[in-house]
Amino acid sequence: MEKIDRSYLRYIRYAVQWGIFFFLIYAGYKFYIFIEHFASPDARNLTPETILSLRSPSVEGFLPIGALMAFKLWVTTGIFDRIHPAGLVIFIAAVFMALLLKKSFCGWICPVGALSDFVWKLGGKIFNRNFVMHRYIDYPLRSLKYILLLFFIYIIIIKMPPFAILGFLEGDYYKIADVKMLYFFTEMTTLTFITLLILFLLSLPFKNFWCRYLCPYGALLGLISFFSPLKITRNKGACIDCGKCSRNCPALLPVDKKIRVRSPECTGCLTCVSHCPAKGALDIAFTKKRVLSPVIFAVLVICLFFGAIGIGMITGKWHSATTVEEYRHIIPQASTLEHP
Template identity: 30%
Template sequence: MHMFLQYPLGVPSNTIKVAIEPMVAYADSIRIVFGVSCSKNQKKGNEMKKNSLGKNKVQTWRSRIQIGFFVLVAFIATINGLAEIGVTLPAFLGGASLHAICPFGGVVSFWNLATLGTLVKKVHDSSVVLAVLGLLLALLFGPVICGWICPFGTFQEWIGKLGRKLFKKRYNHFVPKKLDRILRYLRYLVLAWVSYMTVVTGKLIFQDYDPYYALFNFWRSEVAISGYVILGVVILLSLFVERPFCKYACPYGAFQGIFNLFRVFKIRRKEATCISCNACSKACPMNIEVSKAGIVHDPQCISCMKCTSEAACPVKETVDFSSAKTRFTVKTKTVGLIAVVVLLGGIGLSMLIGLWNTESSKQPALIKEGDFAGLPSPSDIRGSYTWEDVSKAFAIPSSLLVEAFGAAQSTDKVNLLEAVYLGKVPEGLEIGTDSVRLFVSFYTGLPHIPEEGTILPASAITVLRREGKDTSPLFEEIASKAISLGETVSFTEQPVTPATEIISITGKTTFQELISAGYLLEEIEAIVGKPEDLNMAIKDFVAEQGIEFSEMKAQLAMLTPKKK
C-alpha cells in the first residue's frame, strides 16, 4: 500500500516526469508556433487589407485623370458649339474646336504635310502638336492616351460598369475567343481606309463616322446620321463588351497599339513569383491573357495598369511596368502624372513658341507635278485667307493686294469680296475669291484655270500692268472684261443692315428660311454657291464644300433682306 501511495499507478514519479516532460515541451512548442502563426496570419490579413485599399486608391488616381480630361473636352466642345449659335463665352485653349484638340487629325495629315506642305481641311496645327505628343508617349508607355486620356474610351468604361452589374462574370466574355481575335483586325482595316480616303480627298473623311465626334456634338446639326448610328451601336455594345470601339474599330487606337511592339516600358510578368491565379488576365479590359505572357506585346494593351501588382496581382512586384535592360519600374501614378505633364506642358510650350494654332492652316497646297512642282498653288487659296495670308504664301506685297481689290485693310478676309462687289458687276460675271486666285496666277506666273465668269476689277488690271505682270495669254481677255467702279470700294463702307437683326442664322437655318425672310436667292448663291435642295441646312451645304460655316455666316449677315 505504501508503495502504491508512493508510486501512484504503480509507476515511480521520476519515470512519469521523464515521460511527461517531452510532451509538455512539445505542447509548449505547438503553442508557441501556433501563437506565432496566428500573429503572422493576422499581420498578413492586415497587409492584404492595406494592399487592397492601396490598389483601389491607385485606380482612383487613374479615374480622376479620366474624368478631368472628359470634362475638359466636353467644356471645349460646348464653348465652340455655343459660339456658332451666337452665344459668346471666353475662349479656351485658343478657341479650339473639337477638331483642333483631336490628335488623330494630325496623324492622318502627316502624309499631306510631308508631300504637299499643307494640312487636311478642318485639321489644325494644334492637332499635329497633339499627334506628336501622343507619339512621344506611345514610344515611352504605349497607348497611354487610350487608357488614361481619351474621353470616348472613358465613356465606354462608364457604360461598361452598368453592363458589369447586369451580367456579373459574363460581362466582357460574350464574344467567343476565336471570333474576338478576328474582329480585332477590323480596326486596322478602318485605319487603312480612313488614311487612304483622307489622302485622296484631302478631307477629314472620318468625321461622318466618328462616334467620339457625335458624342460631344450630339446637339449640333453638323453631325452625320452615320455618326449617331455608330454612337448608338457602341453604347449598346458597351453593355456587353468593355471598350468595343477601342477593340474593334478605333483607327487611332490601332495606330497607337503598334507602338506596344517597341515601347520602352512594357507590362512584364515574373514567372518565378507568379502563382498562376489568373488575376491579371481577369482584370484586363482588353481580354489579354497576361498570365500566359512574360512580356505583353499585344497591340490591344492600353496601358491602363489594371493587371499589375499595384492593382490586380496579389503577389508583390510580380506584374509590373518596367524597361527591358535596367528593369526600371514605373509606378501607376507616375505613368499618369507623366502623361498629364507631357500633354498639358506640351500644349503650353507650343503656345509660347507659336505652334499652337486652332484655326485652319493658311498655307495653300503645293503643286504636285510639272515645272512648278513644289510651289504653292493659287487654286488652293481659300476664302478664309486674309490678304496678309495670301501675301505670305505667294510673296506678293499686301499693299498691292489691297490696292488691286480695294480692300480697307490687309487683315480683311478674301471671301468678303463676293459681298462687296455683289450687284456691281454684270450678270454672269463675278469678282470674288477666284478673282484673287487669278490675280495671283498672273502676278506669279503659277498656273490656275479660272472659273467661268471670273473677272478682275480695273484696279487689279492697273496694278498688274504697272508691275509688268501682264504677259499671260489670258491677260488681255480678262482685262477687256474688267469692271471700273470709279472709286476704291471699302469693306467698311457697305450700308447694309446685318441679317441677324431680321433672322438669326444658326446651324439649322435652311436656304428656304432665308428666302422666306426676304433674302434674294441669287445673293445667297453668290456667297455660298448653288444648292440643289432649298430645304437643306446652309451649314450642311457649306460643310460639304469644305468651308467653315462661321465664315459663310459672317457674309450672309451682311446681306439686306428685301421686302416680301
C-alpha cells in the same frame, strides 16, 4: 508572399481620365456658345477676342483624320497646319506617348476610352458580368479597326499628295470641320442616332467594344506601341498565379500567362498592376530587371501629354489662324457645305 496594395493607381488614372473628360464637356459647351454667336446679331457687338476666347482649341482633338493629313503635310513639307494646329499637336503627343509609354493615350487621355470604360462597367452591374466574344468572332472583328486604318493610310498617306492636303486643310470645309463635328451630335440624324445607340448597347456587355473592334486611331497607336521600351512584365518567381491581373484587364489579355505583355491591345492602364496582390510580381518595366515605378509612369503620361500642349502653346501652334470674319462667313453655310 509579401502583400501589396496599389489600388491607388486606378484612382490616379480615373482622376486624369475623368478630369479631361469633364474639361472637354465644358469646352464643348463653350464651343456651342461660340457657334451660336454667329447665328445671333449680337455677335457683331462682341470683340473678336471675346468671341475667339469661347473656342477652346482642345476640341480639335476630335478631328483625328484631319490630324493624320496634317501630320503627313508636316513630315513631307515642314508646313504645320494653321487651321487646326491643336489637333496636330494632340496627334503628335499621342504618337510619342505610344512610342514610349504603350497605348497610354487610349488608357489615360481619350474621352471615348473613358466613356467606354464607364459603359462596360455599367453593363457589368446590369448583367452581373461582362461577356467575351467567341475567338472565331473576336479575331475577325478585331481586324476591322486595322482594315479601317489601312483604308485611311492608303487614302491619305499613299494617295494624297501634299499639295492636295494643303488645299483641303486651307479650304472652307476644314476650317469648320470642328463645327460640323459638333453638329454631328447636336443635330443628330436618325441614322447617327441609331448607330450610336447600337454602339452603346454593344458596349454594355462587351468590354471596350468601340476601342477593341472599331477605332482606327487606337489601331495605329497600338502598332506604334510595339516599339515602346516599357511593357507590363511579370516576375514568375513572385507571382502566386491568382489570375487577378487577367480577370481585371480591360483588354482581356492573358497577363498571368505572359512574362512580357507585347500585345498592341495593351493600353498601359495599369489596372493589372493595381490589382496584383503579390509584391514584385507585376510591374511596368523596361526589362525583367529594370522596373519603373507605376507612379512615375503615370507622371510621365501626364507630363508628355500636357508638355506637348505646352510646347504647342509656347511656339504659337495651338490657336487656329481662322479669323472671326471667316467664321462669320462660313459657319452659316455649315449645314450645306459639302466635303470637297
